[in-house]
Amino acid sequence: MSTSSTTxxxxxxxSTDLETLGxxxxxxxxxxxxIVYRGIDGMVSEHLWQKRPSEQALLEADPEALEINRYHERMVVPEGAEAFDMIHGVPLxxxxxxxxxxxxxxxxxxxxSNIGFDADFLRRMLGAAPWHYRPVCVATLAAGFLYSAEPGAMPGEAYSFSTSAVSKHMGVRQPGPDERHTALPDxxxxxxxxxxxxxxxxxxxxYRPGLVDGAM
Incomplete structure (x- = not known):
């Protein structure tokens, strides 16, 4: 079955990032x-939520993950609430x-970045995958673009697919130490x-126009 379309x-x-317990x-x-959301009208908006895990989920959490994303320091969902809209300050x-x-x-x-990881958690959370069937890993996209522009510019495996490495080559600002591993800055x-x-x-x-933004 063809997945291409003339229109x-x-x-x-x-653009989505999740912080997890493991x-x-x-x-x-x-x-x-x-989520940083760009509508079809080109308008960009930002959205941030926190969800309070169950006691059992916290018991099963990976301590290293909690340390990396500073769960205990940054969790702000009010007691008695299940979730919190961080932008509007509204319990949900x-x-x-x-x-x-x-x-x-x-x-x-x-x-x-490594969007397959986030997609797996979102699919479990929502019980569905409502997004377009072809997610885009920005690090892989950038690495491919850089390599096609300057093949051999970085040898072999040193041509890293890490978001940090490709961002450096593209001149894209990276989050500071206090922003790393927080959902909205990432x-x-x-x-x-x-x-x-x-x-x-x-x-x-x-790259053919529309290859990423279109319905292929």
Missing amino acids: KQPRPLA LDPARHDAWEIG TLGELFKEIHDFLDGAILIG ARWAFDLYTTVCSSPGYDER
Whole structure:
């Protein structure tokens, strides 16, 4: 079955990052969700939520993950609330939280650094995958673009697919030490890297227009 289309409709873009209690979506929970959303009208908005894990989820949490994303320092969901809209300062039920996230991701192109990781947690959280079927890892996108521009510029495995390495080469600002491993700054970072690659000279010549933003 062909997945190509002669007419590609514009799609929203949802740069997404999650902070989690560990690396296994089957055992660990996501507790912070950040989205930088670009609508089909080009308007960009930012969204950030926290979700209070259950006591059992915290018992099963990986201590290293809690330390890296500073869970105990940064958790602000009020006692008695299930979730919290960090932008508007509004407590939410889990149902309200899941609906808000679902609505932003519905039909959107999901992008992020190692976005497959976040997608697995989102799929478990929402019970569905409402986004476009082809998520985009911004680090891989940037590495491919850089390599096509300067093949052999960095030898072998040293040509790292890490977001830090490709951001340095693309001149994209990285989050500071206090911002790393927090959902919204990391979502902004992915959004900035994506838009930098897609607006770089030579991008349209080497990648068919609409390949990422279209409905292929």
